[in-house]
Amino acid sequence: MTAIHVLLPGDIVQSDALPTSRNSSKPLTLGPGLQHELPDTITAVLGGELCVDERKNAIWVEHNGGKYNPTVGDLIIATVHHSSADFYHCAITPYTTFALLPQLAFEGATRKTRPVLTSGNLVYARVSLANKFMEPELECVQPSTGKADGLGPLKGGMLFDISLGMARRLMSPKLKEQARLIVLEELAERVPYEIAVGRNGKLWVNSGSVRSTLAVGKAVKETDEKGLGIEEQRNLVKNLLKTM
Amino acid sequence: MTVKDASLSTLQRADGSAKCEHDGYCVIGAVNGPIEVMRRDELPEEAAIEINVRPAVGVGSPTERHLETLLQSTLRRIIRVETYPRTLIQITLQVLSVPDVKPTPVSFLAVLPALLQTSLLALLSASIPLTTTYTATACAATSSGDLISTMSLTSAATLASFHVFAFTAQGDLLLAESEGSFDIGIWNKVYLTAEEICRGKPTDAVEDIIMDQQGNSLQERLQAAVQSKVEADRRWKSS
Numbered sequence: 001m002t003a004i005h006v007l008l009p010g011d012i013v014q015s016d017a018l019p020t021s022r023n024s025s026k027p028l029t030l031g032p033g034l035q036h037e038l039p040d041t042i043t044a045v046l047g048g049e050l051c052v053d054e055r056k057n058a059i060w061v062e063h064n065g066g067k068y069n070p071t072v073g074d075l076i077i078a079t080v081h082h083s084s085a086d087f088y089h090c091a092i093t094p095y096t097t098f099a100l101l102p103q104l105a106f107e108g109a110t111r112k113t114r115p116v117l118t119s120g121n122l123v124y125a126r127v128s129l130a131n132k133f134m135e136p137e138l139e140c141v142q143p144s145t146g147k148a149d150g151l152g153p154l155k156g157g158m159l160f161d162i163s164l165g166m167a168r169r170l171m172s173p174k175l176k177e178q179a180r181l182i183v184l185e186e187l188a189e190r191v192p193y194e195i196a197v198g199r200n201g202k203l204w205v206n207s208g209s210v211r212s213t214l215a216v217g218k219a220v221k222e223t224d225e226k227g228l229g230i231e232e233q234r235n236l237v238k239n240l241l242k243t244m
Numbered sequence: 245m246t247v248k249d250a251s252l253s254t255l256q257r258a259d260g261s262a263k264c265e266h267d268g269y270c271v272i273g274a275v276n277g278p279i280e281v282m283r284r285d286e287l288p289e290e291a292a293i294e295i296n297v298r299p300a301v302g303v304g305s306p307t308e309r310h311l312e313t314l315l316q317s318t319l320r321r322i323i324r325v326e327t328y329p330r331t332l333i334q335i336t337l338q339v340l341s342v343p344d345v346k347p348t349p350v351s352f353l354a355v356l357p358a359l360l361q362t363s364l365l366a367l368l369s370a371s372i373p374l375t376t377t378y379t380a381t382a383c384a385a386t387s388s389g390d391l392i393s394t395m396s397l398t399s400a401a402t403l404a405s406f407h408v409f410a411f412t413a414q415g416d417l418l419l420a421e422s423e424g425s426f427d428i429g430i431w432n433k434v435y436l437t438a439e440e441i442c443r444g445k446p447t448d449a450v451e452d453i454i455m456d457q458q459g460n461s462l463q464e465r466l467q468a469a470v471q472s473k474v475e476a477d478r479r480w481k482s483s
Contacts, residue, residue: 004478006471009368010376010413033371045324045373047470049478064477066371067259067278095279096331132329165477180480227476229483 007033007044007061018042019054031060064165068093068200070130075151075171077159077198078138080121088117090125090138092200097135101125105139107148115153122154122204124196154196157206160217166224170197182230183223186237187216191244215240250361250465252369252473260370266358267382268343273362275370277333285332290325292332297359300339307352315359318410318419322364324373333372335363347384347392351406351423357382360410360419361462368470378418379442379462380410383434385426391437405430409438413463 005017018028030036033046044050048063070076070092078090081098089098101123103114117123129137140151162170169179176182187193193207193216203220207213219240223233249270255261258274265271278291285292295315297308315335323333337359346354360380367374384392387404405424412418422431444461 004471004474006467006474008377008413008467008470009374033373045375046371047368047374047377048371049474062474062478063371065253065260065369067276095276097280132327169480223480227479227483229480232483 005050006048007050008047009045011044013042013044013050013059017050017052018059019052019057026057029056029058031058033061033063034059062165064163066164067096068164070099070127070136070200072127072130074127074199075197076125076127076138076200077154077196077202077204078123078125078200080117080119080123082119083117088123090123092136099127099136099138101138101140105141106152107141107146109141117153122159124151124154124198124204126151150196154204154206157194157204158213158217160203160205160221162201162203162221162224164199164201166220167197167199167201167203170203170220171199176230180230181223181233183219183228183233183237186234187219187241190241191216211244215244250365250469252365252469258370260366260368260372262362262365262369263340264358264362264365266361267354268346269355269358270340271337271355271358271362272340273335273337273359273366275333275335275363275366275372277370277372278328278331279334281330281332286330287325289329291323291328291330293319293323293325294332294334295319295363296334296336298336298338300342310352311356311359314356314419314421315363318360318378319363319367321418322374322376322378323367324375327373335366337362347401347403349403351384351403353406353408353421353423354382356380356408356421357410361466364466365469369473376412376414377463377466378410378412379466380408380419381438381441381462383407383409383438383441385424385430385434389430389433391433405434407431407434407438409435409442411439411442415439415443 033044033048035043035045037043044061046061046063048061051062052059076092078092078099081089081091086103088101090101092099106115123140125138125140127136128139142149169181172179191212193205196204205213205216207216219236222236249265252262254263255274258276260275263272281292293316295312297311299308339355357380364377384403385405392401405422405426407422410419442462
């Protein structure tokens with residue numbers, strides 16, 4: 001195992017830590033936790049592990065904590081708080097300003113046919129506008145095609161809180177290879193369920209019965225909190241299924 | 245200096261938290277933010293910072309309010325407040341225990357290094373963007389001009405003056421608070437001692453390596469606390 005490169009805020013990223021694929025035509029991309037100071041200094045603003053992606057020519061500081069900060073394009077699970085004439089006001093994270101979800105930003109919604117959401121309903125939405133000066137805006141439809149692509153109100157099921165790092169892992173395209181997660185696959189062999197993962201640290205699980213919904217949620221939460229490896233996840237699922 | 249125990253993210257519900265033991269004082273801190281700010285406190289271009297200090301016994305008094313203003317003006321310079329305009333960053337610090345034996349007279353500054361250290365760790369755990377990190381320490385002098393090392397600040401001794409210093413990771417002086425009677429000569433001596441405690445010996449490289457092995461300076465302790473948090477977070481990658 002190679003040594004972990006831990007940065008503290010104010011540390012300067014040395015040039016030998018940058019991606020080596022310099023001949024690549026892609027410009028260097030700075031991810032969260034890093035700031036470019038003119039002319040050629042890269043400083044860390046968060047504490048965490050420095051991660052490098054040679055293929056994408058990108059570097060960032062991996063951190064797992066703090067409040068979710070909305071970014072355009074993120075898929076999130078929001079709770080409807082109240083509605084006004086044209087908008088639903090939704091909570092993304094507790095104690096922050098509400099995000100605006102236009103009532104017509106659903107698949108096939110018109111003035112007459114639009115989903116009726118009340119306080120406490122969940123929606124799976126994409127962040128369509130986010131900047132630090134304004135409240136974020138959401139949408140449940142792909143604006144170019146008019147299709148929902150899986151977004152929209154979430155009916156039934158149960159919501160679990162997970163860490164932001166776990167939410168990122170669950171959304172990675174290669175669950176087993178990249179994120180080292182097999183807990184979902186192992187459970188799916190025995191229990192039918194559907195899940196939705198929100199980048200704001202939310203996991204929505206729906207299954208046939210309350211018992212199996214709780215089992216899925218508990219399995220993911222335990223994997224998250226204890227940082228379980230592949231073999232430990234397999235044992236966890238085995239034990240959970242025994243009690244069902 | 246004795247930072248026996250410093251751990252990050254000890255509380256479940258807060259955005260960031262830390263627990264830290266420093267010079268016999270144990271403090272737990274929670275950071276929530278950026279959250280919605282009351283209209284009255286809202287700043288159009290930057291985040292407002294609210295600090296609450298709770299003593300180990302009883303309710304807060306003017307002493308705690310004064311410590312809060314000291315912390316507030318220090319942390320304003322550390323937090324990148326322009327990242328989150330019109331929001332609030334709320335820091336709550338609870339003193340859990342104070343040393344049984346304290347030098348007399350008891351200075352209100354004695355708990356300040358522990359509060360500073362805990363709030364920095366909690367901010368790191370909450371992933372709030374910072375410009376730099378810092379370390380803080382206390383130092384005291386007797387009426388004859390002898391310095392008392394922080395190690396024996398938990399013993400009964402009679403003090404003439406009490407000082408608290410904070411240095412950034414780059415070595416700049418961030419905070420200097422003093423109480424009692426002293427002259428500039430004593431202050432200079434205390435300043436140099438505090439700098440050594442926080443940043444390690446500023447002499448040649450050979451001695452620096454020795455310091456590294458012992459893990460003596462506060463800056464290295466800070467690094468170690470973050471390192472162990474990072475290792476816990478990436479446990480799934482290696483197990």
